[in-house]
Amino acid sequence: MTKTIFSRASRAVVFTLAVVGVLPTAQAMYSLERIWNDATFSTFVRLDAAASTTSKENPNNQGTNRFQDIAVDRQTFVPPTLAGLPVNDNNNWALPLPLFSDTLRRGDLVPSTNDNWNYLALRGESEMQLRFSRSLRFVGRVRGIYDPTVYDEFDARSLDGLQGTGIIGGDPALYHGPPNYFEARGRNGRSLNPLELAGRDYMIDAPALLMEYRSGGLTLRGGNQQIAWGQAIFFQTLDLPNGLDFRRHLILDRAFEEFSDKRVPKLSVRATYQKGTFVADSYVGKFQPTVLSNPNTPFNIIPSQFTVYENYFSGDYDSKIDGGLRIKSDYGSWGWQAVYVSRYNPLGTFSWARSGVNSPLTGGLGSTANLAYAVKLPICDGTESPTLCRNSADPGEALSKTPFVPEPGGVYTGREWFEYAADARLNGLEGFNQAVREFPDLKDVYVTEANSVEELKNQLDTLMVAAGGSYRGYIERDYHRENVFGLGASYVTESSIDALNAIIFNLEVQYTPKRKFINPTLSSTPLQSDEWIASLVMEKWTRWTAAFPAAYLVGQYQFRSESDLVGRHLSGYGGSQDKVADGIDNAHYVVLAALQPFPGRKYVFEFATLYDVKGGILVQPLLQWNIGSGFGAEVFYNYVNGNLYGDRTDNVISSINWADEVAIRLRYAF
Amino acid sequence: MLMRKLTRRRFLKRSAYWLTGAAAGSALWPALAERGDIAGLYPDEVMSIDDYTHGRIATGGIIDAGNVEHVKALLAPATYIQVRDMGRRLTVRPTTTEYMALGPWEYQQATLSHQGQARFDARQNVVASDGRPWIGGHPFPNATTALELFAGLTLSWGRHDASVFAVKEHNVARSGEVDYAYEWVWAELAPVARCVMEPRPYWQAHIDKLRFNAVIITAPATEAGTSYVNIWPYDQHRFPELYGYIPDFRRVRQYPTNQRFEPLVPGSTLYLSDAWAAGDPLHTWGNYRIVGRQPMLAGISGGWNASHPNWEHGVHGGPKGETFFDSVVEMVPEAIVAEAEPIAFERAPVSKKRVWFDARNLMPIAMVTYDRQGKPFKSFDGCYGLYEDGDQRFLDGQHPYWSWTYVHAFDFHSGRITRMEQVRGIDGGHRTRVHDPAIYEEYLTRGAIMRLGRV
Structure with a gap:
């Protein structure tokens, strides 16, 4: 119905423009001299x-991010689906990974501006x-x-x-x-x-x-x-x-x-x-x-x-x-x-978008994740069995089918994620889960839906460290x-x-x-x-x-x-x-x-x-x-x-x- | 000093002449209506500046600081100061005697035709003998009260059924610098008391209204599009509806109707209330009274500058030679001086106005408003006339156009002068014209000011 109305409307636009153009011929047109003299x-x-x-x-800009001068501890955790653990409240992102934690000050990576x-x-x-x-x-x-x-x-x-x-x-x-x-x-x-x-x-x-x-x-x-x-x-x-x-x-x-x-x-x-x-x-x-x-x-x-x-x-x-x-x-x-x-x-409206950007995981944990991913069975639906199967050649390719891309200048910590979600009037927890639901290739790289803010922070810190820094989020406007x-x-x-x-x-x-x-x-x-x-x-x-x-x-x-x-x-x-x-x-x-x-x-x-x-x-x-x-x-x-x-x-x-x-x-x- | 004493003595003697009723007074109109000319109705002394000054100033001569004392009593107070102290010069023209040269031909005719048919109804609105709105021309050509004077003026400002005035305005600081210049359109249209435009005398759809009036600023760019439309009820106790288009907002905004003492644009000394010395509904002012009669020097003819393709006037005077238009004056044998006070305006900056009316056509030839301390606030003087000069004419139909040609508004407080002139046209294709029904849709509706506003 609406389409019909506006199909007609578009014809009306053309018609009216034509009328506006044609009607003057019925008017007493001024001479060129007068048109010029009266021009303003x-x-x-x-x-x-x-x-x-x-x-x-x-705070929405890179150089003035709220976390530029804040040192944030990033403790990493064992991804439950990587370890083959059952996904439940007790196991989700609760087992610390001792060797891959760090303390990050965003301003050390992203130049501050003033x-x-x-x-x-x-x-x-x-x-x-x-x-x-x-x-x-x-x-x-x-x-x-x-x-x-x-x-x-x-x-x-x-x-x-x-x-x-x-x-x-x-x-x-x-x-x-x-x-x-x-x-x-x-x-x-x-x-x-x-x-x-x-x-x-x-x-x-x-x-x-x-x-x-x-x-x-x-x-x-x-x-x-x-x-x-x-x-x-x-x-x-x-x-x-x-x-x-x-x-x-x-x-x-x-x-x-x-x-x-x-x-x-x-x-x-x-x-x-x-x-x-x-x-x-x-x-x-x-x-x-x-x-x-x-x-x-x-x-x-x-x-x-x-x-x-x-x-x-x-x-x-x-x-x-x-x-x-x-x-x-x-x-x-x-x-x-x-x-x-x-x-x-x-x-x-804005919504999560498939990025199409293939960027590798880097750093120690990233390399480990790449290795773990590589040993999974190829050409297998990793979204269903992420421990054993993979859907892509490497995590970078898998992530390119999702809104999250390991790139600098993104979100570096779980704290930053929630801070900025709140700023943008978004739901940080459900927003993440929605991405996981809509882009199953995230599961292929061991991402899971989270049940709590704390759990998601753990997961995000781990993902960021595995990315070698941060993830940028890709969204599209419709x-x-x-x-x-x-x-x-x-x-x-x-x-x-x-x-x-x-x-x-x-x-x-x-x-x-x-x-x-x-x-x-x-x-x-x-x-x-x-x-x-x-x-x-x-x-x-x-x-x-x-x-x-x-x-x-x-x-x-x-x-x-x-x-x-x-x-x-x-x-x-x-x-x-x-x-x-x-x-x-x-x-x-x-x-x-x-x-x-x-x-x-x-x-x-x-x-x-x-x-x-x-x-x-x-x-x-x-x-x-x-x-x-x-x-x-x-x-x-x-x-x-x-x-x-x-x-x-x-x-x-x-x-x-x-x-x-x-x-x-x-x-x-x- | 001797000269001043003599002048004052002569003025007092002449004042007595007017106050004792020896002037033409109420006898003027019957004679003027019958003869169509004032020749012989007044003593030579008030018909000719030569006689008045005993040859010290001649018709065709110039009044300047050197001789203004001879005619001090004939000038509005501000005009006298401007000549004496600010370098203003006035060229003296012969006195206009012909009645039909003192207004638009059809309006003058209607005044003659309809004389005696006007009265005030129970609400003190002017009505025709059948109790309906007025039918055209001046309702009280033989006015004996100030209320009648102002009622006639309020009923018809420009004395045409519809007018568009293309106007150039320059605002001059005390330093002589023109610091604000504007171009604007003034439009007015009467739905009643129409003398020319059909349907007449009434446009039935708007018989409850007195006029539509708009002012539209067209230049400079910063103010272009600023517009106001006033829709006047016929009932002169009610304020006009007032709508404004402010370019900053890009929309038409309704204004309270009683805010009529505001400068419309920066630097200008003009208020809506000042228009034609009767810018507000008749009964929003009160205490109307005639306070005197006197001869005057005022601009009655010859103000149309046909030698300029756009009718623009030369300027002179003031520190930079740009403060005043080249002005003409002539003897007005009898001016009726009337006063009124604003009674419907809280905290109006004006406590009263004094208006000098030409007794022959009852048009205002000068006005002074006073502040709340009773001191002179603003003064207005200008020039009317037929738009014919030798073999050059501008017609408003069958007859030469009659209208105002220029106006000075002087602010006593700031020393600023706003000078306005009616020109042939301003940029944007706005041309001075009258009696064109299209003026209504073109300028006088809310849609019009939105269209004319900034796109």
């Missing part, structure tokens, strides 16, 4: 810089508008960003030779050298965004490249565009058409911009029709996923012990079509809206269609009491049946559940004194039944180095923000805070200075604290707990 060109350049104000560093800069980029945007008739215009905006890469960078080449091979899996442009700040690539190397040119330190894209046709209350836009249905700071309850681009300073730019610079533009056709107070807004477009920062870049949010296979192209998601309709109307002080969107969730329904209502108060007058209430509710979430076990079967998201926004402009323009005050609350603010399922919450995630029931977020212009609006003070009731807070005070003559500046501070109270992994803010910074943006427009 505008450009701005901006320097963005953010410096860390704390010694904390992004950065003061969180972000430094020079950015320019140029826009051109051409009006061909009263009804038809072209808008083209090109954005270019250059990052001088002044950071203290991790370079994967520094691991060459470790564990025999260095890092050999994954996209070389992302995993085999210094960080790649801008390229968003599928596993085939193609750019995820069709109108984007990017390299390690630059990107050029077209946030707007479209033709617009207008007739009466109807406006049609066809081309590459962003569609903003958002109504709130930090929240995106009904802001559904576009994914987000986290490559540019994550969500730590000026909060009051909401997501205007973050929405990933998509090739789409948008039709807006207004009659009276009724507005219908619809779109059909090519699915574009959310863009996540690359490994070892300052705002990377995926632990760099993972190698990610992006299946956007290989999964044929690049040919998928999204579409949605939003209708709004007002009646006096009341307003309402309804939204329906059928889309591929742009965040997608996308899933969902139908999203939304309802909203707004009300503007009228009261003779000034404090209660003209408060704008806006309630938005999103319901998504059978939404797919990243399974905290990284199972290839995503978690599926019905999700409710509800947001209440209260806005008010109030004038404190006659001398200052009115201040804008906003209070927001959001309830989420299944996932956190960035879409991770709440069942992955609550883990730690010693505890498996036990989840939280639902998430609650509160936003308080204010904007106070100074007389003449030369200066504007802003304040925004995002509070997770489970114990995290982001506070952003900002001063905007409209210098004049085309110049402007913004200075702001991001205070991040994910450890206010409770368990660190019970709140979303702790995922960026390292990001305290002072930032400045200097712009010149001409």
